[in-house]
Amino acid sequence: xxxxxxxxxxxxxxxxxxxxxxxxxxxxxxxxxxxxxxxxxxxxxxxxxxxxxxxxxxxxxxxxxxxxxxxxxxxxxxxxxxxxxxxxxxxxxxxxxxxxxxxxxxxxxxxxxxxxxxxxxxxxxxxxxxxxxxxxxxxxxxxxxxxxxxxxxxxxxxxxxxxxxxxxxxxxxxxxxxxxxxxxxxxxxxxxxxxxxxxxxxxxxxxxxxxxxxxxxxxxxxxxxxxxxxxxxxxxxxxxxxxxxxxxxxxxxxxxxxxxxxxxxxxxxxxxxxxxxxxxxxxxxxxxxxxxxxxxxxxxxxxxxxxxxxxxxxxxxxxxxxxxxxxxxxxxxxxxxxxxxxxxxxxxxxxxxxxxxxxxxxxxxxxxxxxxxxxxxxxxxxxxxxxxxxxxxxxxxxxxxxxxxxxxxxxxxxxxxxxxxxxxxxxxxxxxxxxxxxxxxxxxxxxxxxxxxxxxxxxxxxxxxxxxxxxxxxxxxxxxxxxxxxxx
Numbered sequence: 001x002x003x004x005x006x007x008x009x010x011x012x013x014x015x016x017x018x019x020x021x022x023x024x025x026x027x028x029x030x031x032x033x034x035x036x037x038x039x040x041x042x043x044x045x046x047x048x049x050x051x052x053x054x055x056x057x058x059x060x061x062x063x064x065x066x067x068x069x070x071x072x073x074x075x076x077x078x079x080x081x082x083x084x085x086x087x088x089x090x091x092x093x094x095x096x097x098x099x100x101x102x103x104x105x106x107x108x109x110x111x112x113x114x115x116x117x118x119x120x121x122x123x124x125x126x127x128x129x130x131x132x133x134x135x136x137x138x139x140x141x142x143x144x145x146x147x148x149x150x151x152x153x154x155x156x157x158x159x160x161x162x163x164x165x166x167x168x169x170x171x172x173x174x175x176x177x178x179x180x181x182x183x184x185x186x187x188x189x190x191x192x193x194x195x196x197x198x199x200x201x202x203x204x205x206x207x208x209x210x211x212x213x214x215x216x217x218x219x220x221x222x223x224x225x226x227x228x229x230x231x232x233x234x235x236x237x238x239x240x241x242x243x244x245x246x247x248x249x250x251x252x253x254x255x256x257x258x259x260x261x262x263x264x265x266x267x268x269x270x271x272x273x274x275x276x277x278x279x280x281x282x283x284x285x286x287x288x289x290x291x292x293x294x295x296x297x298x299x300x301x302x303x304x305x306x307x308x309x310x311x312x313x314x315x316x317x318x319x320x321x322x323x324x325x326x327x328x329x330x331x332x333x334x335x336x337x338x339x340x341x342x343x344x345x346x347x348x349x350x351x352x353x354x355x356x357x358x359x360x361x362x363x364x365x366x367x368x369x370x371x372x373x374x375x376x377x378x379x380x381x382x383x384x385x386x387x388x389x390x391x392x393x394x395x396x397x398x399x400x401x402x403x404x405x406x407x408x409x410x411x412x413x414x415x416x417x418x419x420x421x422x423x424x425x426x427x428x429x430x431x432x433x434x435x436x437x438x439x440x441x442x443x444x445x446x447x448x449x450x451x452x453x454x455x456x457x458x459x460x461x462x463x464x465x466x467x468x469x470x471x472x473x474x475x476x477x478x479x480x481x482x483x484x485x486x487x488x
Contacts, residue, residue, distance in 0.1 A: 002063055002362050004229075005306060007237060007260040008160055012364060015259065017065065017228045028066040031057070032219040032257075033114065034232035034240070037074040038098035039083050041282040042105060044300070044311060045266040045273055049233045051297060052263040052305035052365070054111045056231065058408045059361050070222045071114040072215055073099055075121050076198060076208060085196050092121075104426045105283045108293040108419050109300075110410040118218045120209065121198075126217040127209045128202045131189050133251040135204070145192025145205050151185045154246045160260060161238035187243050189213050212243040216256075220248065230257040234264055263305040269312050284427055286316075292416040295320035301409055304366050322375075323411050327486065329378045330402055330412055332385065333395055335484050342393025346384060350397035353377035354404065361408065374405050414486060417473045443474055447483060450476075 002015045019028040033053045036042055042050075060067055074080075075095035084091045106113075120127075131147060134140050139154070140147050151157050158164075188210040193199040199206050219227065225248070232241065241260065248256040265272075268279040286296055299319035303309040353373045360369030381398055384390040406412040420427075446465050453461040466476055469485070477484045 002059075003364055004259055004261055005364050006258075007262050008257075010162070013259070018226065018258065026064045026066050028068060029060050029229065030068045030223040030227035031060075031070070031229040031231070032215070032223055032227065033069070033071045033230075034215060034236055035071040035073050035117075036098075036102060037077045037079060038095045038102060039077065039079040040098060041284060042102055043273065043280060043282050044268075044286070044296070045233075047105070047109060047283060047296075048266040048300045048309055049231075049263040050106065050111055051109065051300040053231050054410075055301060055305075055365060055367065055408055056229075056261065057112060057114075058410075059365060062361070062404070062407060067115070068223065069114040070116045070118060070219060072218050073117060073119045074211065074214060075099070075119050077211065081197055091198055095119075095121075100426070101428075104423050108283065108287070108423060109297045110293075116222055118222065120214045120218070123214070123218050123221065124200045124209065126221050127213045128190075128200075130213060130217045130220075130247070130251055132203065134189065134247060137250065139247075139250045140189060142204065145207060146188055147190040147204050148186040149189050149243070149247055149250075151187070151246065154250050156249070157246050158238075158242060160245055161242045163238070163242070187212060187239065189247070212240055213247060215240070216244050216248040216251075219244075220252075225252040225256075226254050227257060229259045229261060231261045232263070234262045237262055261305075264308045266300075266309045266311055268310075270310060273311075281311075287420065287427065291316055292320060292323070293419060294323050294411040294413075294416050298323050298409065298411050301367050302371060304364070304368055306364065326374075326378065326402075326412060327414055329382065330399075331484060331486055332382075333398060333402075335482070336385065336479075338385070338390050338392045338395065339388070340393070341391040343384070343389065343391050346381070346390065346394040347397050349380055350377060350394075350401055354401050357401065357404065367409075370405075370408070374401065377401060443469065443472075443485060447476070447485065451483070 003012050004015050005011070006013050017027040017029045019030075021027045036046060057067060057069055073095075076091060080091050080094050084094045087094070103113075131140065134149065135147070139150055141150060142148075190202060190204060190213075191207050191210055192205065193207045198208055200208060219230070230241065230244075237260075245256050267273065268281070271277060271279060273280050283293075283296065287293070295316055296319070299311070299316055300309070302319065302322075353376065356373035356376075357370045360366045360371075360373060363369065377398065381390060381394075384394075402412065446469055450462050450465040453459070453465065469476055475486050477486075
């Protein structure tokens with residue numbers, strides 16, 4: 001039974017989509033995730049949330065649901081405008097640069113692409129239409145060319161963030177805004193044009209959309225006026241998601257989203273991440289220090305999303321060791337020669353591990369429990385191999401669990417160097433990828449040459465080939481069952 005902690009209700013709830021299973025087809029989940037504002041490189045706190053969202057979508061598919069997943073890109077914003085003006089370029093040039101960087105970074109972390117990527121500047125008509133609906137119902141007012149939402153007219157305002165509106169004076173500032181408004185608690189739906197800012201025409205005056213209206217208009221266009229899941233970081237609960245609910249439900253009269261899921265903050269070495277503290281890291285910063293994408297993904301996924309993640313370099317090294325342990329076990333499983341037969345005890349052990357893995361994910365994506373299930377099985381299977389108790393017939397059940405695991409965590413493929421080599425021209429940082437990446441076929445060809453050299457007792461050439469492989473990031477192991485190799 002899949003359960004999520006719903007920020008809206010403040011409770012753990014069983015999840016079923018609005019479109020349930022029927023006539024032999026799985027239920028369909030409609031999900032919206034808040035993407036980035038593309039004015040700079042995404043930092044590891046952003047990627048903590050993106051990895052959580054990736055695990056969520058993979059788990060939904062593992063449970064058999066069909067998935068319609070939409071993610072927005074905010075490509076018009078105060079920060080983008082300032083950066084474009086400072087550089088003397090268009091906002092499109094800034095946004096395109098950092099959107100491309102986002103997806104290059106996402107590929108390195110094995111983040112699946114949402115089914116639909118939507119950009120704010122491509123949906124201005126939808127935003128204007130939604131604002132007009134709100135205006136018709138009396139939820140808006142104009143001030144100096146801008147249009148605002150009247151919070152006082154929406155009685156349920158603040159339910160998501162558990163705000164006590166009675167305790168907030170009308171003069172209290174809820175959201176910083178340089179535009180004039182009747183009540184500082186209100187928020188801008190449409191901002192009056194200013195010099196050196198992009199502008200769009202609208203029936204209520206030339207200007208540009210406020211931030212909050214973007215997500216409401218785009219999510220409802222592609223997912224309907226009510227849908228299943230909306231996710232983001234906890235920093236978005238208020239005011240962004242709170243304002244989304246207010247303007248969406250005020251316009252439609254329907255519940256906006258059933259399940260709200262929020263990832264907790266990431267801190268670095270016990271402190272808030274900050275440029276002034278020197279502990280602010282983008283993914284590219286970590287890659288330039290020689291850390292592998294798979295280790296970074298593993299660390300970001302290892303702590304359940306509703307718990308604060310303390311990012312440390314010791315933790316990152318441990319994550320790399322954990323990934324290496326799993327890869328070595330998979331290599332042993334595939335290359336070692338086991339006796340014929342099958343062990344009932346190991347088959348039952350693998351099935352129990354599968355159940356524990358699934359139970360962890362079902363319990364609000366408890367990745368710590370899911371990982372423990374896999375590593376406990378790896379320990380027991382390695383022990384059985386060392387004792388000569390592991391049989392050839394035991395391999396499929398264990399391999400099936402590893403495949404199930406990697407469908408969620410996606411770290412087993414030994415392709416870090418390959419990814420870095422393929423994207424190094426886009427990363428704009430010096431990333432150590434070895435003296436030259438070697439493909440699998442190149443490795444096998446060199447190993448074949450090495451076998452010939454050893455057979456001819458040309459040990460100088462054999463050692464030379466081993467060094468060539470090492471320069472390409474390949475470790476060669478001579479075992480009783482033959483030669484095994486793996487990537488550093």
